Amino acid sequence: MQEILSCRNVMVDFSGFKALQGVNLDVKKGEILFLIGPNGAGKTTLLDVICKKTKLTAGTVLFDGKISLEKLPEYKIVHEGVVRKFQAPSIFIHLTPFENLEIAMKQKKGLFSILLAKMSRLEKEKIDSLLNKIGLFDVRNETASSLSHGQKQWLEIGMQLIQEPKLLLLDEPIAGMSGLERTKTGELMQEISQICTVLVVEHDMDFVRKYSTRVIVMHEGKVLSEGTMQEIQENEEVKNVYLGRSG
Amino acid sequence: MIKKYRQGAYYGIFFLFLSVAPFFLTDFRAGLLAKFLCYGIIAVGISLLWGYTGILSLGHGVFFGLGAYCMAMYLKLEASPSGIPDFMEWNGITELPFIWTMFKNPVFAIAAAVLVPSLIAAFIGYVTFKNRIKGVFFSIISQAVVVVTVTLFIGAQQITGGTSGLTNFFTVFQVPLTDSGTKTILYYVTVFTLFLIMALSFGLTKTRFGKILIAIRDGENRLRFLGYNPTGYKVFIYALSAAFAGLAGVLFVLQVGIISPEMMGIIPSVEMVLWAAIGGRFSILGAAAGAILTNSAKSYLSESYPEFWTIFLGALFLVVVLYLPNGLAGLVEKVKLRFAKKEKKEEVKHAGDSLVS
Numbered sequence: 382m383q384e385i386l387s388c389r390n391v392m393v394d395f396s397g398f399k400a401l402q403g404v405n406l407d408v409k410k411g412e413i414l415f416l417i418g419p420n421g422a423g424k425t426t427l428l429d430v431i432c433k434k435t436k437l438t439a440g441t442v443l444f445d446g447k448i449s450l451e452k453l454p455e456y457k458i459v460h461e462g463v464v465r466k467f468q469a470p471s472i473f474i475h476l477t478p479f480e481n482l483e484i485a486m487k488q489k490k491g492l493f494s495i496l497l498a499k500m501s502r503l504e505k506e507k508i509d510s511l512l513n514k515i516g517l518f519d520v521r522n523e524t525a526s527s528l529s530h531g532q533k534q535w536l537e538i539g540m541q542l543i544q545e546p547k548l549l550l551l552d553e554p555i556a557g558m559s560g561l562e563r564t565k566t567g568e569l570m571q572e573i574s575q576i577c578t579v580l581v582v583e584h585d586m587d588f589v590r591k592y593s594t595r596v597i598v599m600h601e602g603k604v605l606s607e608g609t610m611q612e613i614q615e616n617e618e619v620k621n622v623y624l625g626r627s628g
Numbered sequence: 629m630i631k632k633y634r635q636g637a638y639y640g641i642f643f644l645f646l647s648v649a650p651f652f653l654t655d656f657r658a659g660l661l662a663k664f665l666c667y668g669i670i671a672v673g674i675s676l677l678w679g680y681t682g683i684l685s686l687g688h689g690v691f692f693g694l695g696a697y698c699m700a701m702y703l704k705l706e707a708s709p710s711g712i713p714d715f716m717e718w719n720g721i722t723e724l725p726f727i728w729t730m731f732k733n734p735v736f737a738i739a740a741a742v743l744v745p746s747l748i749a750a751f752i753g754y755v756t757f758k759n760r761i762k763g764v765f766f767s768i769i770s771q772a773v774v775v776v777t778v779t780l781f782i783g784a785q786q787i788t789g790g791t792s793g794l795t796n797f798f799t800v801f802q803v804p805l806t807d808s809g810t811k812t813i814l815y816y817v818t819v820f821t822l823f824l825i826m827a828l829s830f831g832l833t834k835t836r837f838g839k840i841l842i843a844i845r846d847g848e849n850r851l852r853f854l855g856y857n858p859t860g861y862k863v864f865i866y867a868l869s870a871a872f873a874g875l876a877g878v879l880f881v882l883q884v885g886i887i888s889p890e891m892m893g894i895i896p897s898v899e900m901v902l903w904a905a906i907g908g909r910f911s912i913l914g915a916a917a918g919a920i921l922t923n924s925a926k927s928y929l930s931e932s933y934p935e936f937w938t939i940f941l942g943a944l945f946l947v948v949v950l951y952l953p954n955g956l957a958g959l960v961e962k963v964k965l966r967f968a969k970k971e972k973k974e975e976v977k978h979a980g981d982s983l984v985s
């Protein structure tokens with residue numbers, strides 16, 4: 382399988398504290414790759430580096446074999462098809478779900494294109510069908526601040542989907558969700574992986590077991606081990622630093 | 629749907645009121661109202677910039693002033709038969725400075741009144757927004773621009789007229805400015821301009837662009853991770869609101885007959901923000917109405933109790949900040965909601981009645 386993303390020797394130094402100490406990691410096209418590891422291992426930091434929320438101190442992040450993401454500003458990384466979902470819901474609460482999707486939608490996002498933009502039938506159908514898929518069609522015209530926590534999470538996933546990403550970065554997508562909401566999110570994620578590659582940070586081992594195609598364990602700013610969930614579970618080192626503690 | 633009609637109705641009432649007001653007001657009051665309408669145009673720009681986009685400029689006095697000066701230069705030249713403004717002659721200047729020569733052309737003067745403020749805003753905006761300077765830091769920079777500009781205008785007394793500014797105009801396009809006919813025409817031109825500005829702004833807020841503005845206000849960084857570069861958007865809206873202020877300056881000078889550095893200083897700049905805050909910065913109509921109401925109160929109070937005005941303005945601002953974050957427009961909305969709830973309760977009661985009977 383072909384790599385969609387390759388991190389080579391990625392280092393991040395927070396004024397003396399080395400959060401990432403030379404991470405080497407490949408994401409293969411079409412997989413659902415889970416990133417696990419104890420608190421403070423640097424999982425979020427790695428996602429931050431990929432989407433340029435955090436600047437790396439050394440190393441490269443190569444996307445699609447040719448684009449060095451670390452050289453692009455945030456919004457251009459998005460244009461390349463790398464889309465990030467943050468841990469905290471980051472929808473726009475004064476807009477409706479429909480409007481949130483409208484601005485997130487894949488389109489030309491420069492000032493003049495947006496000034497001249499008019500909602501086409503096709504766009505409206507696209508938004509409506511996604512609203513149906515994430516179960517928000519009935520509340521599409523309410524302000525987003527009135528949505529439940531789970532609904533906000535789905536709206537956000539919807540906002541990533543409608544950008545038609547090539548690589549989706551999710552940070553603890555099911556944190557704070559009820560059992561039913563978790564299952565729904567997992568299914569949504571599997572559906573997404575039909576059209577794009579997914580890199581997920583998650584602590585919930587049942588969730589990882591159920592939906593991962595491959596798992597990478599991080600510890601103290603480095604990749605500790607990788608393989609299928611089963612291989613990972615049998616790895617002594619991993620048991621010691623992580624699984625032994627959290628189950 | 630109903631909400632749409634109601635919005636339309638508010639706008640209708642507002643402009644109906646403005647159209648008939650001159651028939652019921654003395655010339656003096658009508659003149660004041662005309663001035664307040666100019667302020668309304670500025671407040672609309674501030675609503676777009678601050679209310680919708682979350683950028684607080686404390687320096688719009690400069691844009692207003694630059695627009696006013698551009699127009700004033702043309703008027704001054706028209707009022708100087710020798711071709712050289714009186715204050716220059718007193719300074720012994722015998723040849724018109726180059727900058728001034730261009731303002732003989734009224735089209736140039738009006739175009740400059742709109743373009744100069746928006747280009748300056750675009751420049752300041754680009755430099756600050758590109759470097760991700762925002763919030764209080766931007767507000768402070770916008771104030772610094774005021775201080776610099778006012779100082780420059782006072783210092784360059786030979787071409788700007790110094791602290792006394794530019795005044796003593798007689799005609800515009802050869803028509804006497806003090807004629808009541810001219811005044812009436814200018815008043816309606818101002819009403820119409822305000823209408824166009826409000827319609828344009830209201831329209832903008834309803835487009836996809838308007839939603840981006842709100843998104844910038846609510847989470848500029850999040851918007852970056854949706855693939856937008858907010859810089860261009862912020863520069864555009866800042867420049868647009870500066871252009872509005874410049875246009876307001878043109879209409880102001882035509883009707884008030886004077887512009888001086890003091891009128892574009894820190895205090896007026898802060899007052900402009902207060903108008904929008906008091907009327908309701910999240911509402912185009914609220915901001916415009918806020919400018920008119922606040923200034924009406926100001927002229928009433930400062931005529932009757934001159935020492936009270938500043939205290940009153942301060943108190944009003946406190947009340948708005950503490951209890952009415954959405955300004956008077958928010959108050960109207962609140963009252964309406966309360967009534968709507970009452971109505972609903974009644975309806976439910978009636979429904980209950982009919983079930984029983």
Ligand SMILES: Nc1ncnc2c1ncn2[C@@H]1O[C@H](COP(=O)(O)OP(=O)(O)OP(=O)(O)O)[C@@H](O)[C@H]1O
Pocket residue numbers: 395398400418419420421422423424425426427
């Ligand atoms: N901006 C920052 N400045 C300084 N230190 C930081 C910063 N961001 C993260 N860190 C530190 O870097 C380390 C890695 O943090 P990171 O958030 O990547 O961990 P994580 O693997 O996502 O943990 P968790 O499972 O708790 O989310 C932590 O020790 C954290 O305190």
Ligand SMILES: [Mg+2]
Pocket residue numbers: 424425426582
């Ligand atoms: Mg984390």
